[in-house]
Amino acid sequence: MGLAKRIIPCLDVDNGRVVKGVKFVDIRDAGDPVEIARRYDTEGADELTFLDITASSDDRETMVHVVEQVASQVFIPLTVGGGIRTVADIRRMLNAGADKVAINTAAVFNPEFVGEAAARFGSQCIVVAIDAKRVSGEGEPPRWEIFTHGGRKPTGIDAVEWARRMVALGAGEILLTSMDRDGTRSGFDLALTRAVCEAVSVPVIASGGVGDLDHLAEGVLEGKADAVLAASIFHFAEHTIEEAKRRMAERGIEVRL
């Protein structure tokens, strides 16, 4: 027995409300992040990730209040991503009760920001989010690049090299999303996941493409991920976190039950 593989539900929050529809029979307000967070906590989520997709930076303050409310009622680790661009953004989220922040685009435009953030707050709370897309053709050795702007803009940066560099700068964890698989429900990009997991010394969270419970198990067994993140399979109450953990346990994965 030892360290458990983690299951992390992800909530997209727009201006203080959870979007992409969450359907639980016994939840009164399906858009309330606090109510949903409590539900996942009760089901046994190992951590929670909130992604702030609010377009206007003026409305970011709303996210701070969401984090404050969740953190005063749910006692598991909370990660907040989306719009984290400055040391002040990080401090605000940590003071509100977040345990980690996920830095995405800001790292691409200014890699030193990751180093600065890790030096200031400690690597343990700095997650670097990597959005990667396969750029190699059929039959070529696989290669993935970093994309920004929701997967629309290529950067020419190799994803595996980038992960190594982010860890060298001080990232304590990598949140790896396959932009090819995101929203497809066809499973993680296992080759990408495995390539990054084997390249870095820090934990890696696999994300993008989960459509059923076996996908979660495959992320760990074949992708070698330390944690798996999913949104829609939990939001629509197709599966509870507990079911996901039982399936993973059946497949020989150590989980917290």
Added chain:
Amino acid sequence: MSSVAVIDYGMGNLRSVSKALEHMAPAGTRVVVTDSAIRILAADRVVFPGVGAARDCMHEIRARGLEDVIRQAARLKPFLGICMGMQVLLEHSEENGGTPCLGVLPGAVRYFGERLSDPRSGERLKIPHMGWNQVRQTRPHPLWSGIAQDTRFYFVHSYYVDPADAALSAASTDYGLRFTAAVARDNLFAVQFHPEKSQQAGLQLLANFLAWDGTD
């Protein structure tokens, strides 16, 4: 009215610690987050949390003149160290090329190492040790009340404490090697994991601390 001081020395997020304490505190308990020596020494109980690097922690503690205050509190009243707040209680840490610490407890803080692997599977283990791992209670203690043997708690750390006196250990956890996950001595209890982030089990431990009179 009972009071709990959470020592604030500028290292990270104390809100989750204070919120979790407030969540579990009996009515009439006051939880204060403070760097004031007077308020720390006046409190009935003291919680010493902390995240980040050992050198920064020690720097901030010294900058606030809290070294002796912490040593005194750790001798006099129910005292709970959490994570970095546990590590800096020892004499020395390997972190940041070697950092002298408070020396409340004999022993050192060691790095897991670059090449940590699972002794059974041979698989490489990631650093930091991050996530939910099992805590094996190595002795009975009031703070373990209502918490089952091998319960999982949330950890995030790259260094672990290695007390010079094995009798100090109150729990162990396996991650490539067997390390000390909790220490206990008289009125002092300290844990490597984060009870404030460990859901039911963590809240139970905090409730036990809030009810503890500081004796074994």
